[in-house]
Amino acid sequence: MNWSELLSAPLAFKMLAAAAVVFAIGAVALKNVFHCALSLAAMFFALSGVFVLLDADFLAVVQILVYVGAIVVLMIFAIVLTERITSASVRQTNYLVIPGVLLCIALLAGLVSVIRASSWPSLESGPQQDTIKIIGRQLLSTHVEAFEVASVLLLAALVGAVFLGKEITRK
Amino acid sequence: MNEYALGQGLWEMGFAAAVPFTLVALSAMAVLLADLWLLPSQKRALPWAALAGVLLSAASVAFLWNEEATGFGGAIRLDRFSAFFAMVFLLGTGLVVLLSSAYARREGVERGEYYALLLFGTSGAMLMASAVELVTFFLGLEILSVSLYVLSGFFRQRPASAEAAAKYFILGAFASAFLLYGIALFYGASGSTTYAALRESFGSAAFPYSHGLLALAASGLLLIGLAFKLGAVPFHMWVPDTYEGAPTTITAYMSVVSKAAAAAAFIRVFGASLSSLQQDTSAVLWVLAVVTMTLGNVVAIAQTNIKRMLAYSSIAHAGYLLVALTAAGEAGYSSVLFYVLAYVFMTLGAFGVVSLVRKGEGGADAGAEALDISHYSGLAGRHGLLAAAMAVFMVSLSGIPPTAGFFAKFYVFSAAVRAGEVGLAIIGVLNSLVSVYFYMRIVFLMYMKEETVPVRGSRSRAGWVALAACVLGTLLLGVLPSSFARLATESIASIF
Numbered sequence: 001m002n003w004s005e006l007l008s009a010p011l012a013f014k015m016l017a018a019a020a021v022v023f024a025i026g027a028v029a030l031k032n033v034f035h036c037a038l039s040l041a042a043m044f045f046a047l048s049g050v051f052v053l054l055d056a057d058f059l060a061v062v063q064i065l066v067y068v069g070a071i072v073v074l075m076i077f078a079i080v081l082t083e084r085i086t087s088a089s090v091r092q093t094n095y096l097v098i099p100g101v102l103l104c105i106a107l108l109a110g111l112v113s114v115i116r117a118s119s120w121p122s123l124e125s126g127p128q129q130d131t132i133k134i135i136g137r138q139l140l141s142t143h144v145e146a147f148e149v150a151s152v153l154l155l156a157a158l159v160g161a162v163f164l165g166k167e168i169t170r171k
Numbered sequence: 172m173n174e175y176a177l178g179q180g181l182w183e184m185g186f187a188a189a190v191p192f193t194l195v196a197l198s199a200m201a202v203l204l205a206d207l208w209l210l211p212s213q214k215r216a217l218p219w220a221a222l223a224g225v226l227l228s229a230a231s232v233a234f235l236w237n238e239e240a241t242g243f244g245g246a247i248r249l250d251r252f253s254a255f256f257a258m259v260f261l262l263g264t265g266l267v268v269l270l271s272s273a274y275a276r277r278e279g280v281e282r283g284e285y286y287a288l289l290l291f292g293t294s295g296a297m298l299m300a301s302a303v304e305l306v307t308f309f310l311g312l313e314i315l316s317v318s319l320y321v322l323s324g325f326f327r328q329r330p331a332s333a334e335a336a337a338k339y340f341i342l343g344a345f346a347s348a349f350l351l352y353g354i355a356l357f358y359g360a361s362g363s364t365t366y367a368a369l370r371e372s373f374g375s376a377a378f379p380y381s382h383g384l385l386a387l388a389a390s391g392l393l394l395i396g397l398a399f400k401l402g403a404v405p406f407h408m409w410v411p412d413t414y415e416g417a418p419t420t421i422t423a424y425m426s427v428v429s430k431a432a433a434a435a436a437f438i439r440v441f442g443a444s445l446s447s448l449q450q451d452t453s454a455v456l457w458v459l460a461v462v463t464m465t466l467g468n469v470v471a472i473a474q475t476n477i478k479r480m481l482a483y484s485s486i487a488h489a490g491y492l493l494v495a496l497t498a499a500g501e502a503g504y505s506s507v508l509f510y511v512l513a514y515v516f517m518t519l520g521a522f523g524v525v526s527l528v529r530k531g532e533g534g535a536d537a538g539a540e541a542l543d544i545s546h547y548s549g550l551a552g553r554h555g556l557l558a559a560a561m562a563v564f565m566v567s568l569s570g571i572p573p574t575a576g577f578f579a580k581f582y583v584f585s586a587a588v589r590a591g592e593v594g595l596a597i598i599g600v601l602n603s604l605v606s607v608y609f610y611m612r613i614v615f616l617m618y619m620k621e622e623t624v625p626v627r628g629s630r631s632r633a634g635w636v637a638l639a640a641c642v643l644g645t646l647l648l649g650v651l652p653s654s655f656a657r658l659a660t661e662s663i664a665s666i667f
Contacts, residue, residue, distance in 0.1 A: 111388065118385040120359055145189070145243035146306045149298060152196050153314045156291040159203065160321030163284045164336075168327055 013053045020046035031089040033079050041072040058131045185242025188249035191232045191257050192297045198224020199290035206283020214281050218272035218633070221286035225265045225293075232257045239665070245365045246304040251665035253301035255508060255658065256435045260300070263427045263515045264293045266523070266637045271420045273631030274526045277538075278418065280325050289424065292318035296428050300435035305354045305364040308436055312350070312400070315432060316343050319425055323417035335416025342409045343399065350396025356389035366444040373447050383448075390448055393440065394455065400433035401489045402426075404463040414482035419540065422478060423522030426485040431511045434492055438504050441496075443666045449499050456497040457595060464490030464602040472609050477525055477544050480609060481518070484568060487606060488514060494599050495583040498590035501663050506582035508659035513575035513648050517567040520641030524561045527634050528554075531625035541626045547613055549622030557628045558617040560638050567645045569610040570603050575648030582656065 023046060026039035044067040051060035139147050202220050209216060232254050240249045247253075267289065275281040291314060298311030320343065324336025358364050360382060361372035373386050399406040414422045441452055467487030474480035495507045528541045528550070541547075551558035567574035580603060587596040648655055 114356075114384050114388040118360070119382060142244050143246070143306060145246035146304070146310055149307060149310045149314070152291065152294065153310055153317065155200070156288065156295075156314055157317045159284055159287060159291075160317060163282075164321060164324060164327065 010053065013050065016046045016049040016053070019043075020050060028092055031091070033088070033090060034076070036092075037072055037075045037079060040075070041068050044068045044072065055129075056131065058135055185240045185247075185249075187235055187238060187240040188242035188247045188253075188301065190235065191228050191249075191254075192247075192294050192301065194228040194231055195224060195261075195290050195294040195297060198227065199287045199294065202290065203283050203287045206287075215272075215276070217281065217283060217286050218268050218275075221268045221290055222265060224290055225261050225268065229258065229261045229265075232261070241303070245367060246307045247298070247301045248303045249301060251662045252435075252439075253297070255662040256300035256431065256511075257297050259431055259511055259515055260293050260296045260428055263424065263431070263519060264289060266515075266519050266640060267420055267424045267427075269633040269637035270423065270519075270523045270526055272633040273629050274418070274420050274634070277529075277629075278326065280418065285322070285325060288318040288322050292322070292424070293428065296432035299432040300439070302436070303366045303439065305357060305366075305440075308440075309347075309351065309354060312396075312432075312436070313347065315429060316347065316400075319421070319429060322421045323413055323425070325418050325421065326416075329416070331416035332418070333416075335413040338409045339413045346396050346399035346406065349392045353389045353392030353394075353396065356385060356392065360385045360389065366439060369440075369444040373445055386445070386448060387451060390441070390445065390452060391455070394452070397433045397437050398459060400429050401437075401492065402430065402486050403459050403489050403493060404466045404486065407463070407466070407486050407489075410486055411479050411482045414485070415476060415478045419478065419522055419526040422482075423519050423526070426481070426518050426522070427515050430485070430489060430492070431515070434496070434507050434511060437496060438507065438663075439666065442499060442504050446499075453497050453499060456493055457592070460490050460493035460497050460595060461598055462490075463487070463493055464599060468602045468605045468609075471606070474609075475544055476542050477547070477613075478522075478542055480544065481521060481525070484606070484609075485518065487602065488518075488568075490602070491580060491583055491599060494587050494592075494595055497595060498583075498586040498592055500586070500590055501660065501667065502582075502586040502589055505656070505659040505663040506579075506586045508662055509582050509648075509652070509656055510579040512655060512659070513567070513579035513645070516641045516644035516648065517564045517574070517576055520560060520638060520645060521564040521568065523634065523638050523641060524557055524564070527557065527629040527631065527638070528626055529629065531627040541624070543624075544613065544616065546624050546626050548616045548620035548624075550617040550626065552622060553626070554628040557638075560642050561617060562614045563642050563645055565610040565614050567649070569607045571607070573646070573649040575645045575652075577649060578652040578656075579648075 020043050023039045023043035027036050027043060030036045030039060044063055048060040048063040048068075051057075051063060198221065201224065202217060205220050206214075206217060235249060236251075236254055238249060241247070242249070268286065271285070271289075275285055295311045295314030295316075295318065299308055299315065302308035302311055320336055320340040323339050324332050326332035354364065357369060361368045372382070395406065402410045414426065417425065441448070445452070464487055467483050467485075467490055471480050471483035471487065474483060492507060492510060495503050495510060497503070498506070525540075525542070528546070530537055530539050530541045530546070547561075550561070563574065567576035570576045570580040572578075580599070584596040584599050587593075587599065
């Protein structure tokens with residue numbers, strides 16, 4: 001992609017992308033934890049809009065279902081149930097914020113320049129229609145091992161979460 | 172379909188490649204179920220159930236030792252390399268289970284989850300070593316990581332343990348994100364996530380410059396994720412705190428299994444598939460190796476807590492592993508395999524002694540873990556065998572013959588010299604000399620000083636068996652290294 005392509009991209013894409021960046025910054029810069037969570041949810045919505053415009057309809061739906069529907073809702077529950085932090089204002093940065101920002105900008109610049117300079121050989125197939133069917137078929141053929149192994153990962157995470165979350169019984 | 176055809180069909184799908192991993196994961200589930208049925212007084216059976224799972228899987232690896240199979244559309248591969256690493260992980264897990272049987276009971280964490288997560292972690296490590304596809308490799312890494320996040324916070328009532336888990340989790344998740352970004356770039360560059368496709372895209376030197384840039388960026392991001400697991404500087408910040416706060420047996424497991432798994436995955440990705448980028452990766456690894464060895468050894472000198480000292484020592488050993496990875500080639504990589512095997516015995520042994528030593532009667536906190544280095548003063552007088560075992564491990568860790576540590580370092584440094592990295596080998600040897608100071612200080616304290624705090628050693632028979640196995644392994648690899656070195660060379664030859 002080059003800059004002239006970006007200029008000619010649909011207005012909706014530009015607005016959604018800009019919104020995603022603004023809300024992402026909000027999620028790590030706002031002082032109120034509750035506002036951060038809401039900003040994060042808004043960022044996920046904007047991102048799923050970007051996915052729709054890129055013909056990745058399945059990914060867009062999953063993005064909303066999993067991230068907005070489950071993860072952010074869970075975060076908001078956690079914040080609401082932890083009374084003291086709902087209205088408290090917290091600083092999310094420490095004295096390393098400036099080196100951190102500089103490092104991130106350097107990483108971004110490096111990645112953007114690499115991505116723009118590359119020829120992306122895998123792009124040749126072009127955008128796919130009917131992605132759900134393709135993803136389903138891939139999951140149960142090419143990636144069947146990963147699909148199965150993911151269940152082991154989820155089981156281990158579940159066991160660990162239940163153990164850590166259980167009430168501590170004092171003897 | 173008759174039985175024969177079914178068996179053959181499964182064989183052709185490559186199920187054999189998944190058998191050792193699956194057996195470990197299934198025994199983790201069996202341990203969880205057993206935990207539900209067992210009465211509190213019968214919980215002592217849990218470590219034996221876990222050990223049975225480990226032995227079962229080891230038997231399957233031994234049975235498939237000479238087989239080669241690629242399973243599930245090129246996702247995982249069974250060859251001598253994955254069999255070697257599976258044996259290393261199972262050996263490490265078996266020894267940790269033996270050490271845990273007394274430790275976990277005394278610390279009040281003898282629960283099904285403990286052993287189940289240990290086994291889940293091992294299954295993840297085995298997947299990392301046998302995966303030949305990036306997504307499967309990533310899932311293996313995550314299974315190992317998630318298990319370790321929980322295990323390092325297993326002392327839920329101790330703030331230090333919670334801190335260990337929180338630090339490891341947050342930094343680990345961050346490192347995984349870098350790794351995943353690298354995988355995404357590799358997918359974009361080659362259109363597939365299999366290692367075979369990587370080799371095809373980047374195998375010949377003819378790929379266009381822009382393509383090479385993409386491969387370098389992806390390699391760099393992948394390297395960050397692996398260096399984090401390895402505990403290499405500058406991705407080592409979590410190591411001392413996590414190693415100190417986690418249960419001692421888990422620290423032992425972490426330092427052995429997750430380092431070995433990261434090294435295995437590194438060799439499969441960078442050694443066997445991206446060898447065309449070797450000059451560039453070696454340049455980066457050279458720097459990582461030097462700073463990792465030096466920081467680990469120098470900071471270890473100043474430690475007063477034995478777990479922190481061993482944590483910095485494990486950083487230094489990650490540096491030696493990086494020297495071998497910098498050297499690359501069959502000699503470099505087979506020295507990694509030998510090193511990993513030697514490291515299992517000496518590090519597990521050292522942490523094993525720490526887990527068996529406790530403060531004795533008289534003090535306010537009798538029965539608590541004796542973690543200060545000064546507690547080891549005069550240990551030889553009261554517990555001659557424990558002190559002798561610890562001395563063997565310290566001698567081996569500092570790389571003095573006739574122990575495993577000497578030959579491990581010898582193979583690493585001679586591979587570096589052969590690869591033309593003479594400077595790196597010299598820095599490594601100098602670092603090794605520095606390390607003699609803090610390892611020998613423990614031996615000095617144990618044998619030359621008077622006892623300051625009364626300590627007592629555990630009489631756990633399982634723990635003693637594990638220690639004996641570690642001593643035996645350390646000495647065997649030091650006396651008869653050549654057959655093990657040949658095993659390492661054969662294992663490496665199977666993936667090139």
